[in-house]
Amino acid sequence: MPFSLILNNIAKHIHLTNDEQDIFTAYLQSKTIKRKQFMLTDGDICKYSIFVTSGCLRGYTVDKSGIEHVLSFAPPGWWIADMYSLISQKPGILNIETLEDTEVLLLSKVNQEKLYLQIPKFEHFFRVLVENSLVASQQRLIDSLSLTAEERYNNFCKRYPTLIDHLPQKQIASYIGVTPEFFSRMRSVMVRKR
Amino acid sequence: MPFSLILNNIAKHIHLTNDEQDIFTAYLQSKTIKRKQFMLTDGDICKYSIFVTSGCLRGYTVDKSGIEHVLSFAPPGWWIADMYSLISQKPGILNIETLEDTEVLLLSKVNQEKLYLQIPKFEHFFRVLVENSLVASQQRLIDSLSLTAEERYNNFCKRYPTLIDHLPQKQIASYIGVTPEFFSRMRSVMVRKR
DNA sequence: TTCTTTTCTTAATCTACATCAAGTACCCTC
DNA sequence: GAGGGTACTTGATGTAGATTAAGAAAAGAA
Numbered sequence: 001m002p003f004s005l006i007l008n009n010i011a012k013h014i015h016l017t018n019d020e021q022d023i024f025t026a027y028l029q030s031k032t033i034k035r036k037q038f039m040l041t042d043g044d045i046c047k048y049s050i051f052v053t054s055g056c057l058r059g060y061t062v063d064k065s066g067i068e069h070v071l072s073f074a075p076p077g078w079w080i081a082d083m084y085s086l087i088s089q090k091p092g093i094l095n096i097e098t099l100e101d102t103e104v105l106l107l108s109k110v111n112q113e114k115l116y117l118q119i120p121k122f123e124h125f126f127r128v129l130v131e132n133s134l135v136a137s138q139q140r141l142i143d144s145l146s147l148t149a150e151e152r153y154n155n156f157c158k159r160y161p162t163l164i165d166h167l168p169q170k171q172i173a174s175y176i177g178v179t180p181e182f183f184s185r186m187r188s189v190m191v192r193k194r
Numbered sequence: 195m196p197f198s199l200i201l202n203n204i205a206k207h208i209h210l211t212n213d214e215q216d217i218f219t220a221y222l223q224s225k226t227i228k229r230k231q232f233m234l235t236d237g238d239i240c241k242y243s244i245f246v247t248s249g250c251l252r253g254y255t256v257d258k259s260g261i262e263h264v265l266s267f268a269p270p271g272w273w274i275a276d277m278y279s280l281i282s283q284k285p286g287i288l289n290i291e292t293l294e295d296t297e298v299l300l301l302s303k304v305n306q307e308k309l310y311l312q313i314p315k316f317e318h319f320f321r322v323l324v325e326n327s328l329v330a331s332q333q334r335l336i337d338s339l340s341l342t343a344e345e346r347y348n349n350f351c352k353r354y355p356t357l358i359d360h361l362p363q364k365q366i367a368s369y370i371g372v373t374p375e376f377f378s379r380m381r382s383v384m385v386r387k388r
Numbered sequence: 389t390t391c392t393t394t395t396c397t398t399a400a401t402c403t404a405c406a407t408c409a410a411g412t413a414c415c416c417t418c
Numbered sequence: 419g420a421g422g423g424t425a426c427t428t429g430a431t432g433t434a435g436a437t438t439a440a441g442a443a444a445a446g447a448a
Binding site: 168169170180181183184185188 | 425
Binding site: 061063067069083084087093116120130132134138139140142144146147 | 263278287314318320324326328329335338339371
């Protein structure tokens with residue numbers, strides 16, 4: 001069943017009865033997307049929380065000089081959305097794109113709110129989820145203020161071990177906040193150091 | 195009454211009966227702190243969410259070169275805590291210090307959890323609060339990746355209009371992520387531009 | 389008040405990283 | 419297996435902001 005990953009994920013934080021599991025999964029919409037497709041683009045209103053069951057996505061913004069900044073990668077078992085737009089239902093600034101062929105489960109904002117009313121435990125689940133995102137986001141902000149590019153790269157390797165050999169270098173460069181040229185040079189220096 | 199600010203704050207998101215208000219305020223602990231006192235230091239386990247009723251606090255980390263990085267200011271009406279430590283109950287990395295004589299209300303983690311059980315609406319309230327923090331934190335990360343120091347300063351002025359003339363420049367410099375020297379120079383250039 | 393400490397300014401020099409440019413190694417697709 | 423993107427490398431030069439240093443101004447403490 002395609003739901004085992006998401007249900008195990010939830011079971012880490014709240015216990016659902018079989019009936020509740022059925023209610024929940026009925027609210028989900030399953031989707032398969034080819035690589036390099038957009039699930040959301042700059043200016044869209046974000047209507048869904050996306051849960052990844054296979055493949056990988058990235059969320060990024062484009063600044064006024066046209067440079068892309070990757071905010072997050074979403075390998076299997078992770079959620080991704082434009083939180084600003086999802087909450088406010090105003091046009092967002094995030095682009096969400098598949099990096100390879102990908103399967104996702106969509107939970108619409110409308111269904112998410114029904115879920116809060118029907119099964120209040122989900123308020124708890126999503127609160128915990130958002131708390132963890134907040135901690136990660138704050139830590140990344142601290143890192144970007146206080147670490148060198150090389151240290152940020154080492155942190156990235158720890159945080160996303162499955163992604164390193166699996167992702168174009170320019171995407172990693174964008175995530176840690178340097179140009180692909182500098183990233184390439186930095187890596188060759190790191191290899192020489194050993 | 196010292197509770198009107200916090201109750202109005204909550205009323206923006208959930209409705210509480212008079213009884214519920216009483217339960218809630220009974221969980222709060224009121225405190226007055228002189229300026230330059232620490233409410234939390236690096237390595238402490240964070241036991242409280244802090245709500246500011248008057249004065250001002252700042253939360254900052256110190257990196258390995260000894261440089262301080264301000265993560266947030268907390269003027270009246272704002273919450274502040276070391277979220278990582280509060281959630282995990284492990285030693286945190288944040289220092290929380292009063293910038294002037296300050297009055298706060300403390301909600302202990304223990305009481306917060308009792309509140310979730312007794313008045314489940316508070317799950318909703320704190321979920322929304324954390325969601326908003328997450329959006330702000332992500333926006334600040336995007337800003338730090340894509341804007342110049344001058345643009346970040348302009349954003350700061352919009353976000354914290356009450357604080358600008360009221361806060362030592364070095365604190366603002368630390369928040370936007372530059373040295374006090376560079377900040378001073380930048381401001382004099384900005385004045386000349388007009 | 390005077391003394392001490394902290395904050396702010398200005399200037400010279402330095403560095404991590406960006407930009408521009410050109411070449412090389414890949415895949416994909418037909 | 420030839421052509422055309424896209425990804426990666428390497429080098430020369432440019433720049434935002436850091437560092438160091440020293441003096442001026444402001445704010446607390448006594």
